[in-house]
Amino acid sequence: MGIPAQPVRLLSEKTRASAVLYEEATRSMPGGVTANIKHFDPYPLFMKSASGAELTDVDGNEYIDYNLCYGALMLGHGHPRVMKAVREQLEQMGTPVFGTPHALEMEMANKLISLYPSVDSIRFTNSGLEATMFALRLARAFSGRHKVAKFEGHYHGGYDQVLISVHARKRKRNTPPEVRADSMGIPKEVQEQTVVLPFNDWETAEPILDRFREELGAVILEPVQGGFIPPKPQFLRNLREYTRRHRIPLIFDEVKTGFRMGLAGAQGRYGIIPDLTALGKVLGGGFPVGAVGGRREIMELTSPVRHGDVLAGDREAKGEEVLFHSGTYNGHPTILSAGWATISVLEESGVYTAVEEAAHRLREGMEEILNRYGFAARTVGDGTIFNLVLGEHPVTEIQDWLRSDLSLRRRLDHLLLEKGIYLKPLSRFSLSTAHNAAEVEETLNRFEAGVKQLKRG
Numbered sequence: 400m401g402i403p404a405q406p407v408r409l410l411s412e413k414t415r416a417s418a419v420l421y422e423e424a425t426r427s428m429p430g431g432v433t434a435n436i437k438h439f440d441p442y443p444l445f446m447k448s449a450s451g452a453e454l455t456d457v458d459g460n461e462y463i464d465y466n467l468c469y470g471a472l473m474l475g476h477g478h479p480r481v482m483k484a485v486r487e488q489l490e491q492m493g494t495p496v497f498g499t500p501h502a503l504e505m506e507m508a509n510k511l512i513s514l515y516p517s518v519d520s521i522r523f524t525n526s527g528l529e530a531t532m533f534a535l536r537l538a539r540a541f542s543g544r545h546k547v548a549k550f551e552g553h554y555h556g557g558y559d560q561v562l563i564s565v566h567a568r569k570r571k572r573n574t575p576p577e578v579r580a581d582s583m584g585i586p587k588e589v590q591e592q593t594v595v596l597p598f599n600d601w602e603t604a605e606p607i608l609d610r611f612r613e614e615l616g617a618v619i620l621e622p623v624q625g626g627f628i629p630p631k632p633q634f635l636r637n638l639r640e641y642t643r644r645h646r647i648p649l650i651f652d653e654v655k656t657g658f659r660m661g662l663a664g665a666q667g668r669y670g671i672i673p674d675l676t677a678l679g680k681v682l683g684g685g686f687p688v689g690a691v692g693g694r695r696e697i698m699e700l701t702s703p704v705r706h707g708d709v710l711a712g713d714r715e716a717k718g719e720e721v722l723f724h725s726g727t728y729n730g731h732p733t734i735l736s737a738g739w740a741t742i743s744v745l746e747e748s749g750v751y752t753a754v755e756e757a758a759h760r761l762r763e764g765m766e767e768i769l770n771r772y773g774f775a776a777r778t779v780g781d782g783t784i785f786n787l788v789l790g791e792h793p794v795t796e797i798q799d800w801l802r803s804d805l806s807l808r809r810r811l812d813h814l815l816l817e818k819g820i821y822l823k824p825l826s827r828f829s830l831s832t833a834h835n836a837a838e839v840e841e842t843l844n845r846f847e848a849g850v851k852q853l854k855r856g
């Protein structure tokens with residue numbers, strides 16, 4: 400997909416300082432970035448400050464932020480209660496981290512147990528990636544089987560087992576998705592342990608499950624694909640019934656949906672209870688975090704009270720009988736204080752309704768503007784995250800998204816950046832409590848200016 404020339408030229412004219420920094424960054428970091436997701440053409444924008452729903456770049460341009468650190472900032476940037484909690488926590492503790500157990504990790508564990516129906520017991524990690532990786536290890540250990548089934552287009556972090564078929568390729572309807580590594584360096588033997596299923600297409604998914612079910616140690620999915628394609632209710636019910644019947648632990652990766660689809664995530668919203676849940680993003684209040692929770696009998700496999708492991712050295716280590724889990728920063732108190740403050744705000748009555756209403760108003764407004772200018776378009780999503788689809792057809796799976804006009808969308812996204820709407824091109828829109836009615840109206844004004852320009856070609 401080529402870079403759209405005119406929108407890029409307009410954006411480049413006002414982001415010269417970003418271009419200079421980027422050029423410099425390419426000399427010290429591969430591709431000028433320290434996470435590939437942060438790259439886009441012609442160069443990523445460098446930010447210098449943020450407040451509420453707004454980002455300011457190094458050239459002084461202001462943007463209404465719909466990326467929100469890939470959805471993590473449910474309260475927007477620099478929410479006063481989060482900032483205060485972190486400052487106070489540092490003051491009180493006299494250090495960023497103890498490196499020992501502390502009361503807040505237990506309080507947060509209890510909070511998550513009370514909110515997430517699937518969670519009896521919990522462990523913290525430092526990222527969403529670590530959370531899903533640990534959940535898979537737990538599931539495999541519990542079931543005693545080793546293959547993992549994941550869904551086409553679903554992202555669970557960039558490690559070998561699940562960095563497979565995240566990048567979906569067009570295929571005929573009702574045909575099985577390809578099993579394909581999304582990175583160099585993934586051993587064939589690891590890839591062979593991953594089974595890929597189509598999301599929201601039970602007729603195609605079930606025979607694949609049937610073929611591998613004796614070997615499957617886990618099924619993992621994003622309950623809302625990419626944070627914006629909602630599950631068909633019957634699809635999710637079928638998957639739950641099937642995995643229960645065949646004793647395959649079902650893992651909901653709620654790294655995106657946790658605290659976004661409500662306080663209890665997608666499982667609360669759709670009423671389907673997995674065996675294990677991975678959390679991240681919003682839980683960290685803007686800091687890196689992850690967590691895995693689930694059925695007690697599964698979680699207990701990792702208890703050092705059963706047997707020691709190689710690091711829990713005061714008991715006999717029996718590698719085959721204990722499930723290793725550790726991390727220098729797990730349960731980091733400063734991070735949990737930001738997460739705790741975030742959850743306290745989200746627990747106040749009416750908070751989700753307000754963000755969802757803002758999302759609804761924005762979606763309606765964008766659709767109305769695009770249709771008025773003669774573009775076939777719709778928004779897709781549920782709750783506080785949605786995506787914009789340019790094309791005639793409804794989107795219920797990733798294949799529909801691939802059939803939409805992605806190059807027109809890319810052109811629009813560059814125009815929106817130039818007009819002051821921040822979004823990683825082709826990515827979803829996430830809203831926060833900072834996106835109030837005024838922000839939404841201003842977004843729609845800028846959006847209309849972008850669409851007008853798109854129409855002019």
Ligand SMILES: Cc1ncc(COP(=O)(O)O)c(C=O)c1O
Pocket residue numbers: 469525526527528529531554555556557621652653654655679680688
């Ligand atoms: C659904 C999902 N799972 C896992 C991850 C990995 O999380 P992290 O980037 O914190 O490692 C992400 C990140 O975008 C995600 O969206």
